Amino acid sequence: VSVIEAAPRVLPALPERLSQTTESLLAKLGVQVHTQAKVAEVLPSGVKLADGRLLPAELVVWAAGVKAPDFLKDIAGLETNRTHQLVVKPTLQTSRDDDVFAIGDCAACAWPEADHGKGGMVPPRAQAAHQQASHMVRQINLRLAGKPLRPYRYRDFGSLVSLGEFSTVGNMMGGLIGGSLMVEGLFARTMYLSLYKMHELALHGFAKVALDTLARLIVRRTEPHVKLH
Ligand SMILES: Cc1cc2nc3c(=O)[nH]c(=O)nc-3n(C[C@H](O)[C@H](O)[C@H](O)COP(=O)(O)OP(=O)(O)OC[C@H]3O[C@@H](n4cnc5c(N)ncnc54)[C@H](O)[C@@H]3O)c2cc1C
Incomplete structure (x- = not known):
């Protein structure tokens, strides 16, 4: 069994120690982990990597991450990213229209460096979706009361x-x-x-x-x- 991963380590969105533990467990099980390896083509005989290597395979399981549905791409002129998520401001309002909000997997919300030591985006996980939903309820109430909105802060548990x-x-x-x-x-x-x-x-x-x-x-x-x- 081979795992092919384009990033420098498996589980790149999680802390480095989790990746190391996972990789050593996979190694113990005899799984070959190829990191920094980009799939260029899946052929009947195996998987061809961008550097030209061919990993022979009879069965290939493709699990290259999640993407928001195609209909969201540039929907009604709103800003979307490469995975079709709607780009939102810290208030969860979409970047181009303050009257449209997005939460959960379909929202691309920045996770400021000040909050966790490195930049990036709030990960598309259940805990983020749950927190954003609770925050959104408060935003609606503030909005209806004519009060200023509050920025959402992701808390990683x-x-x-x-x-x-x-x-x-x-x-x-x-x-x-x-x-x-x-x-x-x-x-x-x-x-x-x-x-x-x-x-x-x-x-x-x-x-x-x-x-x-x-x-x-x-x-x-x-x-x-x-x-x-
Ligand atoms: C296999 C798998 C395992 C996961 N495991 C974990 C985990 O262990 N821990 C974790 O934190 N996160 C996990 N996640 C991620 C987590 O499920 C998501 O981050 C979370 O569900 C996002 O919530 P959401 O409400 O934004 O979207 P969703 O839960 O995906 O809800 C979106 C809903 O919209 C519906 N929908 C789509 N298009 C339309 C349409 N056109 N009209 C009407 N309805 C529509 C869908 O049917 C769906 O019910 C996992 C995801 C997957 C796929």
Whole structure:
């Protein structure tokens, strides 16, 4: 199994230590990680890289990130970026029209260097979408009351990366405690599973999740392990 990554490290959006831990676990599993390797072409015989190398493959899984839907590109003259996200100001108003707001994955919102030590954009993650939705409710109320809008600030509570049955790695609190707390192994796995169950509970309610968990415990020996979002 080979992982081909155009960035200098896997999981480039996450802290460097998470990438290192993930890469060493993949190496232990015999996975070859090719970083700074750009795919130029997928051929019937394998994957051709931009530097001319050919990695022979019978099965290729393409997972090159997310993009907002095509219809958003320059919609009604609004500014969009290369992944068709609407460019927004810190107030979540689109850059060219103060009456149009965008939140979540479809919004390109700057994450100021002062907030986390490096520049960049607010990542397209559930925690950002959730925070922006809460901020947006307050913005609507301010707007209706004729008061000035407030800038949105992304608060990174950390990330957990599940490496299937093999391990889980993560960093907690992001930059909130002035550094980040790394978690690994059983502790990280337990946190990941409890977050996943909380997510399911929010969507399906207690009874369904309890029955589903019980049913999974019974059939887990015979069914493939797949995590569905
Ligand atoms: C496989 C996967 C795993 C992920 N895992 C994590 C994770 O572990 N942690 C994390 O923080 N984030 C994760 N994310 C990212 C997270 O899901 C998103 O950041 C988050 O859902 C964004 O919320 P949103 O409301 O902006 O968009 P969405 O949740 O995508 O909601 C957009 C909605 O709009 C609907 N829609 C689209 N077009 C139209 C249309 N024309 N008309 C009407 N409705 C439309 C869609 O059907 C969808 O329901 C994951 C994403 C994926 C795909």
